[in-house]
Amino acid sequence: MSSNDAWLALYTTLKLAGLTTVILLLLGTPLAWYMSKLNSRYKVILEAIVALPLVLPPTVLGFYLLILFSPTNGPGAWWKSITGQSLAFSFTGILIGSVIYSLPFVVQPLQKAFEQLGDSLLEAGAMLCANSIDRFFTIVLPMTKASFITAASLGFAHTVGEFGVVLMIGGNIPGETRVLSIALFDQVEALNYATAHWLAALLLIGSMVLLALIYLLNFNHERNVKDRVAP
Amino acid sequence: MSMGIMKSLKDNFDKNLNVDIALDFDHFNLRCQFRFDLEGITGILGHSGSGKTSLLRVIAGLNQDAKADVILNGRTLQNRNNFIKPEQRKIGFVFQDARLFPHLTVLGNLNYAFKRCKPNHLDLEEIIHLTQIDALLNRDVLKLSAGEKQRVAIARALLAEPELLLMDEPLSNLDNRARGNMVQLLRNIHQRLSLPILYVSHNIIEIQQLSDDVMVMENGRIIQHGHVHQVLNNLHERITSEISSPTSLTLTVKQHLVNFGLTQLDFIAPHNNQVKLFAPLMNASLGQALRCYILADDLSLSLVKPEASSIINCFCGTVTQLHRLSRNGMMVKVQVMDHTFTINTSRYAVELLRLAHGTEVYIQFQADAIRCF
Numbered sequence: 001m002s003s004n005d006a007w008l009a010l011y012t013t014l015k016l017a018g019l020t021t022v023i024l025l026l027l028g029t030p031l032a033w034y035m036s037k038l039n040s041r042y043k044v045i046l047e048a049i050v051a052l053p054l055v056l057p058p059t060v061l062g063f064y065l066l067i068l069f070s071p072t073n074g075p076g077a078w079w080k081s082i083t084g085q086s087l088a089f090s091f092t093g094i095l096i097g098s099v100i101y102s103l104p105f106v107v108q109p110l111q112k113a114f115e116q117l118g119d120s121l122l123e124a125g126a127m128l129c130a131n132s133i134d135r136f137f138t139i140v141l142p143m144t145k146a147s148f149i150t151a152a153s154l155g156f157a158h159t160v161g162e163f164g165v166v167l168m169i170g171g172n173i174p175g176e177t178r179v180l181s182i183a184l185f186d187q188v189e190a191l192n193y194a195t196a197h198w199l200a201a202l203l204l205i206g207s208m209v210l211l212a213l214i215y216l217l218n219f220n221h222e223r224n225v226k227d228r229v230a231p
Numbered sequence: 232m233s234m235g236i237m238k239s240l241k242d243n244f245d246k247n248l249n250v251d252i253a254l255d256f257d258h259f260n261l262r263c264q265f266r267f268d269l270e271g272i273t274g275i276l277g278h279s280g281s282g283k284t285s286l287l288r289v290i291a292g293l294n295q296d297a298k299a300d301v302i303l304n305g306r307t308l309q310n311r312n313n314f315i316k317p318e319q320r321k322i323g324f325v326f327q328d329a330r331l332f333p334h335l336t337v338l339g340n341l342n343y344a345f346k347r348c349k350p351n352h353l354d355l356e357e358i359i360h361l362t363q364i365d366a367l368l369n370r371d372v373l374k375l376s377a378g379e380k381q382r383v384a385i386a387r388a389l390l391a392e393p394e395l396l397l398m399d400e401p402l403s404n405l406d407n408r409a410r411g412n413m414v415q416l417l418r419n420i421h422q423r424l425s426l427p428i429l430y431v432s433h434n435i436i437e438i439q440q441l442s443d444d445v446m447v448m449e450n451g452r453i454i455q456h457g458h459v460h461q462v463l464n465n466l467h468e469r470i471t472s473e474i475s476s477p478t479s480l481t482l483t484v485k486q487h488l489v490n491f492g493l494t495q496l497d498f499i500a501p502h503n504n505q506v507k508l509f510a511p512l513m514n515a516s517l518g519q520a521l522r523c524y525i526l527a528d529d530l531s532l533s534l535v536k537p538e539a540s541s542i543i544n545c546f547c548g549t550v551t552q553l554h555r556l557s558r559n560g561m562m563v564k565v566q567v568m569d570h571t572f573t574i575n576t577s578r579y580a581v582e583l584l585r586l587a588h589g590t591e592v593y594i595q596f597q598a599d600a601i602r603c604f
Contacts, residue, residue, distance in 0.1 A: 120326070120328070120330050121330055121332060123293050123317070123324075123326075123330070124324075124326065124330035124331075124332070125318075125332075125343075126292075126293070126316070126317040126318045127291060127293075127317060127318075127322065127323060127324040127388070127391070128318075128343055128344040128347055128387065128388075128391045129318050129319075129344070129347040129348060129349075129391055130318055130343075130347055131316070131318050134347075138343070139332060142334045143333070143334055
């Protein structure tokens with residue numbers, strides 16, 4: 001494996017994780033908001049579905065997605081008919097897989113933050129002529145900023161660490177679906193330990209730095225919350 | 232112009248609030264139907280859990296489940312088919328817990344309302360001055376005292392320029408002294424802006440000092456509604472069983488006896504010029520009307536006119552009502568001209584003086600029994 005290939009794998013990984021995070025923030029925020037306001041017994045079913053990727057072996061998820069993405073089946077065939085490309089073994093395919101796989105890591109912190117925020121400040125905003133979208137951007141967003149950063153970082157980091165789903169539905173196409181974790185697996189299979197060390201260290205250090213940043217942020221945020229709750 | 236059109240025009244220009252609510256909770260049902268002219272401050276008095284807050288929330292539009300008709304100044308805010316969102320109702324709300332935005336400074340909180348309010352008739356500086364928060368503008372809202380927080384919350388609500396201001400126990404977290412200042416401040420605000428206010432409290436003194444009209448709520452229903460003196464001096468038994476009601480009076484300043492530290496007051500319509508009322512020296516101009524109250528425990532009764540007594544306020548009245556408060560405590564109502572006084576005394580004293588309906592008695596009390604914020 002040339003260093004060019006390694007950089008390409010890194011690029012694919014970052015592109016996948018970045019796009020997944022953006023999509024998850026756009027989809028996950030309304031979903032988390034809806035779930036935080038839901039007051040029904042069916043809420044637990046929705047919560048279980050969102051949390052499923054936490055416990056399900058990635059290969060199980062990957063297997064079902066592979067079947068759905070196959071050009072002979074409904075969604076895959078539909079995708080092929082409008083784009084002319086197969087969904088399986090494509091970047092779009094692993095992007096969809098990553099979004100589903102990392103969903104709980106974005107939705108759960110946001111849902112918890114929205115529930116903690118409660119309605120009282122939003123009611124105050126409404127009585128000051130702010131409509132719901134205005135209230136979201138001027139009250140909810142600034143008050144839950146830390147949770148958004150946590151959610152985005154966790155979603156990003158978890159996508160970087162993804163392996164099983166990508167392997168099942170993406171295969172190992174350089175520049176398209178070969179991400180760092182797959183490249184590492186490849187190198188180990190080929191007994192190419194020098195490169196494997198290099199890739200592993202990259203993933204290890206990158207993840208460490210990201211997690212340290214999240215926890216530092218959470219620590220500061222929690223201290224802030226404590227100050228605010230008991231001034 | 233026909234009478235019908237005249238009437239509908241008049242309805243449009245009259246400021247009034249029309250409410251008809253049916254709202255069921257697990258523990259009680261709120262059933263309110265009233266219509267009243269919006270002028271001055273209307274106090275809503277009741278025990279906690281009597282439905283006062285729920286009523287305000289329905290009027291504000293914060294309870295979407297309520298089956299209600301709400302019409303403010305001829306504008307339908309809510310009925311069977313329509314629901315105007317709270318942000319479009321032009322109603323202000325001051326919450327018990329202030330609910331300032333913690334991510335903004337004091338000025339940031341004020342600007343939040345000021346920027347969103349379309350007509351902008353009010354002057355930001357003036358409201359800041361009126362609510363006495365000039366010194367707080369750049370402070371973090373979390374570092375304010377309870378009284379400061381409420382002043383900012385009131386300023387913020389005023390800056391949204393509502394047609395009606397709802398206040399839900401805004402002073403309940405304040406100590407007595409701060410409460411007195413706030414009552415003064417609310418009176419000034421009301422005088423300056425002539426903004427109608429619905430003021431909810433379980434504190435009878437606050438209600439007495441602030442309101443022009445009073446509604447009494449009990450178990451989700453309005454059981455009394457009328458002028459403050461009339462309602463408070465004849466409070467329903469279900470309320471007085473827990474809240475001891477003071478005598479509520481409006482008195483005018485006759486003269487100041489500065490050397491003695493006293494102010495002589497008059498009843499508004501003195502039928503009998505013999506009655507002299509003395510209160511501690513008050514900071515008020517001659518002829519000014521003062522809303523005063525006398526606690527029922529500060530009054531005592533005598534069958535004969537006490538001559539040469541150190542108790543300087545004394546006048547004659549007739550017992551109109553005797554009511555047992557507790558095992559040994561009695562409440563006596565005494566009519567003096569057209570004022571009703573409420574006196575707490577013991578069952579022993581009532582039997583000793585053989586008090587009964589129609590008995591002539593002398594009410595006596597010290598100058599400092601006459602209180603006002």
